[in-house]
Amino acid sequence: MNPRIREIDAIDRKALANLDLNLLVSLHHLLRERSVTRAAQRMSLGQPALSAALARLRRHFGDELLTRVGNHYELTPLAVRLRSRTETALAGVERVFTSEPVFDPATSQATFRVLGSDYAMSLLGGRVGRLLAERAPNVRLRFELHTPSVIDRADEVLRDVDALLLPHGFLNDLPNLDVFSDSWVCLVAEDNPHVDEELTMEQLAELPWVLTYHSPSAFTPAARQLQMLGVEPDVRVVVESFLALPSFIAGTNRITLTQAKLAPLLTAAGEVRAVPCPYETVPLVEALWWHPTHDSDPEHVWLRSVFAEAGEQLFGATG
Incomplete structure (x- = not known):
């Protein structure tokens, strides 16, 4: 040496x-x-x-x-x-000293930390929580919101957390597991006088927009696709939350894009409604990403199986 x-x-x-x-x-x-x-x-x-x-x-x-x-x-x-x-260091220390030669979910007291959007948490969180309660009653899960800066530093961040829920298209060269797939719809106010049952491409260019994660490194894939089709959205509001979209749409003539599987939750209050996109959007595939050091970790292998099962129970197999 x-x-x-x-x-x-x-x-x-x-x-x-x-x-x-x-x-x-x-x-x-x-x-x-x-x-x-x-x-x-x-x-x-x-x-x-x-x-x-x-x-x-x-x-x-x-x-x-x-x-x-x-x-x-x-x-x-x-x-x-x-x-x-300090919080990250404590979580790491706890992970070290709660490690077991053989992972038994029924007796384990492990803590898992997963980052994701409110969209992913809203769709998957409840089912993952129930599976944990049934099979690993002493295991703890910290489900935290990610940010664009987290995604930009994913290689580094994934050394300190167990996994990141994120669609394909943002990360490369990291192990991942497809959890579920989704499509896109447009969201408009229930009383929007400009929109009937459908939107037109002309309306996408004329009406004001609310977009999520709108920056060069953070974006809604379907919105980026719209730009590639030659339509530059008139963005009036940017919000880093999918669940907050109805608050910025209701009572206005603004429009937005949201995931089809999330739309029933967003429209439940009756203030906004979903309409089809007037162009063929690229499907979204939500995946679980992790650092290669976790590949063979029995605890992590089990965690991945829980997320895969939750996605399949809710939405069927991907692919």
Whole structure:
């Protein structure tokens, strides 16, 4: 081994040996609560013990972390950056120490973290939750919303989370599993005077739009296809939520695109209605993506089977 590498490795081992994992837990609660008193209550510790932990953390980072402003504390810029990193680190530590030689879902206490859109969560979340309750009552699932920045850094993000629910067309060269397929419809206000039972291509160019995730690296595939057909939507509102679309459509002459399987939920209140797209849209295939390091992990293999089964139960086999 290169002597320089051995030297760095020795320094890393020494640094880790001097760390106390209890400080990570203290840091997590201090940054979340922004109060020594509340954090101590959360941890069932005395306030002096947590004050001592905060002092050690301040020495370690060379930063105050919590600064008093009036009668409350605020996070320093470093503490703001550490907050999400601490949550990720704790989840990783928990994953390490709850690992088992043979994965038994009936007794496992594993925690899985999956990122996705509110669209994917709304369609799949309930069924996945029921399967977990039936087969793995002690397993916990953290279903969190992704963002365009997460998708841009998917290779990096998937090192810290178990999976990402995302349609094909955004990621490459990562293992994935198709979960279900979908198509697209247009959404208009129930009382939109400009639209009868169908939209025309001319109306797509003339009427104002609400779009989801509208940026060069984040977009609705059917909307990008529309641009390729020579129609540039007049975008008035951009929202990073599919479930919020009716709020921006109802009572206006705006239009949008949404997934056909989600449309019944969005139109249930009667304020908006779905109409066919006047062009043949590219089908959407929602997939579960993960980092290659999880390929042979028994826990992860089981998790993937749950999502695949949930998709098949709800919508039938893909492909």
